[in-house]
Amino acid sequence: MPQPLMELFPTTLRLVLERIPAFARESLEEIRIRENRALEISYGSTYSFVREDGTLTEHYKEAFVASQEQCRALLERVTNHSIYAVEEELRRGYVTVPGGHRIGLAGRTILDKGIVSHLRDIAGFNVRIARARIGFGSEVLPGLLDFKARTIRHTLIVSPPQQGKTTLIRDLARCLSSGEWHHPAARDWGSRKVGIVDERSEIAASERGVPTFDLGPRSDVLDACPKAEGIMMMLRSLSPEVIVADEIGRPEDAEAIYEAIHAGVRVLATAHATNLSDVLARPVLAKLAEDGVFDCYVFLSRAGKKVEHRIVTAEEAMHEKSRRYSRTIGATPRDAPSPIHPKLPITSAVAPTPTQVTVKARQMPVIRSPNGDGLRGFEDA
Amino acid sequence: MLKFAGIILVLFAGTMIGFLQAARFAARPRQIRGLLHALQRLETEISYGQTHLPEALMRISGMVPYPLSDLFANISKSLMKDSAESGETVRECWERAINAHWPETAMKKGEKEAMLRLGSTLGRSGREDQLKHIRLTTLQLQVEESAARDDQNRYEKLSRSLGMLGAALVVILII
Numbered sequence: 001m002p003q004p005l006m007e008l009f010p011t012t013l014r015l016v017l018e019r020i021p022a023f024a025r026e027s028l029e030e031i032r033i034r035e036n037r038a039l040e041i042s043y044g045s046t047y048s049f050v051r052e053d054g055t056l057t058e059h060y061k062e063a064f065v066a067s068q069e070q071c072r073a074l075l076e077r078v079t080n081h082s083i084y085a086v087e088e089e090l091r092r093g094y095v096t097v098p099g100g101h102r103i104g105l106a107g108r109t110i111l112d113k114g115i116v117s118h119l120r121d122i123a124g125f126n127v128r129i130a131r132a133r134i135g136f137g138s139e140v141l142p143g144l145l146d147f148k149a150r151t152i153r154h155t156l157i158v159s160p161p162q163q164g165k166t167t168l169i170r171d172l173a174r175c176l177s178s179g180e181w182h183h184p185a186a187r188d189w190g191s192r193k194v195g196i197v198d199e200r201s202e203i204a205a206s207e208r209g210v211p212t213f214d215l216g217p218r219s220d221v222l223d224a225c226p227k228a229e230g231i232m233m234m235l236r237s238l239s240p241e242v243i244v245a246d247e248i249g250r251p252e253d254a255e256a257i258y259e260a261i262h263a264g265v266r267v268l269a270t271a272h273a274t275n276l277s278d279v280l281a282r283p284v285l286a287k288l289a290e291d292g293v294f295d296c297y298v299f300l301s302r303a304g305k306k307v308e309h310r311i312v313t314a315e316e317a318m319h320e321k322s323r324r325y326s327r328t329i330g331a332t333p334r335d336a337p338s339p340i341h342p343k344l345p346i347t348s349a350v351a352p353t354p355t356q357v358t359v360k361a362r363q364m365p366v367i368r369s370p371n372g373d374g375l376r377g378f379e380d381a
Numbered sequence: 382m383l384k385f386a387g388i389i390l391v392l393f394a395g396t397m398i399g400f401l402q403a404a405r406f407a408a409r410p411r412q413i414r415g416l417l418h419a420l421q422r423l424e425t426e427i428s429y430g431q432t433h434l435p436e437a438l439m440r441i442s443g444m445v446p447y448p449l450s451d452l453f454a455n456i457s458k459s460l461m462k463d464s465a466e467s468g469e470t471v472r473e474c475w476e477r478a479i480n481a482h483w484p485e486t487a488m489k490k491g492e493k494e495a496m497l498r499l500g501s502t503l504g505r506s507g508r509e510d511q512l513k514h515i516r517l518t519t520l521q522l523q524v525e526e527s528a529a530r531d532d533q534n535r536y537e538k539l540s541r542s543l544g545m546l547g548a549a550l551v552v553i554l555i556i
Contacts (some may be wrong), residue, residue, distance in 0.1 A: 075473060076469070076470050076505070079473050080434070080435065081433065081470075082432075082433040082434045082504050083506055084427055084506070084510075085432070087431055087508060120506075
C-alpha cells in the first residue's frame with residue numbers, strides 16, 4: 001500500500017491498517033470505513049473485516065469499529081481540511097486524493113430544487129486504491145489496431161466497476177503516447193498525441209496540473225474537466241490524435257464524441273456495463289453503438305486475481321444485438337402476460353433521452369448491381 | 382549612596398511596569414485589527430480562491446504582524462504535517478495553537494473565545510457556511526475592538542503615570 005495514502009488516515013485507524021497481513025496489503029483494492037460499523041477491506045476480489053490488531057476475520061462482530069471522531073478526522077484529512085474547496089466533488093459523491101485514489105462518500109444529501117447540492121453527515125468512506133499496471137495495455141492493444149490508418153480504432157472499454165477499466169485505459173494511453181504498439185507490423189508507426197480528459201482525476205492523478213502516473217511523453221491532461229467540454233477544448237486547441245475519456249454516459253458526452261470522431265480524432269473511452277446487452281440498454285451508449293461510432297469493444301471480466309479481456313468488433317456486436325432484439329419485450333403483444341413486474345414501464349429503459357442528439361448518419365457505400373443498374377437508378381431518384 | 386541607588390532602582394522599575402501596562406493597552410486594539418485583517422483575507426481565500434485551509438493560513442501568516450503571524454504559521458504547519466500530538470482536526474490544531482500563543486499577545490478572553498469558536502467550524506462545511514461563520518467572528522471582534530479602544534483611551538496614560546507615582550509612594554514609605 002502506498003505510503004502517502006496511509007498518511008490520510010487518522011493515527012488510530014492507521015495503526016490498525018498498517019498491521020494487516022502482507023498478502024492482503026499487496027493486493028488491497030478497497031478500504032471501507034463506516035461510522036460505528038465494522039472496518040472492511042477488499043483485496044484480490046474477496047473481502048474481510050479487520051480486527052483491532054490488524055488480523056483479518058470473517059465475522060463482522062469481532063472487527064474494529066470506527067468511531068464518529070475518527071470518521072470526522074478522516075473526512076477532514078481527505079479534503080485537506082477544506083470541505084468548502086471540494087463542494088463540487090461532494091455533490092458527485094467522491095473526492096480524489098493525491099496518487100489518484102478515489103474516495104467514495106456516503107452520507108445525507110441536501111437537495112436544492114430537486115438537485116443534490118451538498119453531502120453532509122458523511123459516515124461512509126470507500127477508499128479505492130489506484131495502481132498503475134504497466135503491461136496491461138500490451139495484451140489488449142494489438143487487438144485494437146487499425147492497420148489502414150496506422151493508429152488505434154475507436155474503442156469502448158466496458159466492464160462493471162472494479163475490474164480495471166481505468167487501469168487499462170491509463171496503460172493504453174501510455175502505450176499510444178510513447179509509441180509502444182506491441183505489434184510487429186506497427187513497429188514504424190511512431191507515437192500519437194494523446195489528449196486525456198480526466199474528469200475524476202483518476203487516469204492521470206494530476207497534482208497541480210502535472211500527471212503523477214506515467215502517461216508517456218506525448219500526452220496532455222485536462223484535469224477535473226467535464227468530459228463534454230473537455231473534449232471540445234481538446235479539439236479546439238490541443239490537436240490530439242487520440243482522445244481518452246473515462247466513464248462516458250451522459251448525452252452531452254455522446255455529442256462531444258460525435259464531434260471528435262468527425263474531426264479525425266480517435267476516441268478511447270470506458271463505460272460501466274456488464275456485457276453488450278447492458279451497453280445497448282443504456283440510452284446514450286445504445287445510440288453511440290447504433291450509429292457505429294465504436295469500431296470495437298473490450299469487455300473486461302475478472303477471475304480471481306487475473307483480469308480477462310475480450311475484444312468484440314462492431315460487426316460482431318451488431319450481430320449479437322440483432323439476436324437480442326428478437327426477444328425484446330417490445331416485440332411481444334402488449335396484452336401478453338409478462339413474467340416480470342407487469343406494471344413497470346420496462347420499455348423506458350431503452351427509450352431515447354430527452355436531449356436528442358442530432359448526428360449525420362454515416363454515408364453508406366452505394367451498392368452496385370453487376371450491370372450498373374443500381375447506380376443509375378440511384379441517380380434518377 | 383546605597384540608599385540613593387535603591388531609590389533610583391525602585392522608581393525605574395515602577396515606571397517600566399507602568400509603561401509596559403500602557404503598551405499592552407495600546408497593543409490590544411492594534412492586534413484585534415490585525416486579526417480582523419487576517420479574517421478578511423481568509424474570507425477572500427475561501428470565497429474566490431478556494432484555497433485549501435493550510436495554504437490559506439500560511440499566506441495569512443505572511444501578511445500579519447509578529448505575534449499573530451506565529452500563531453497562523455503554527456496552525457498551518459500542524460495541519461500540513463501529520464502527527465498525532467499536534468491534533469488531527471482543524472479544531473484540535475487551532476485550539477492548541479491559540480492556547481499556546483495567546484499569552485504572547487495583548488488580547489484578552491473575549492477575543493480568544495471568538496477565535497476558538499471559529500476554529501471549531503473552520504473547514505468543516507460548505508463555502509457559504511464558512512463565510513457566515515467568519516463574518517460572525519468579525520462582528521464579535523469588532524465589538525471587542527471598540528471596547529479595547531475605550532480601555533486604551535481611559536487607561537493608557539493612567540497606567541503610565543500610576544506606575545511612576547506608585548514607585549514614588551513606595552520610595553516615600555521606605556524612607
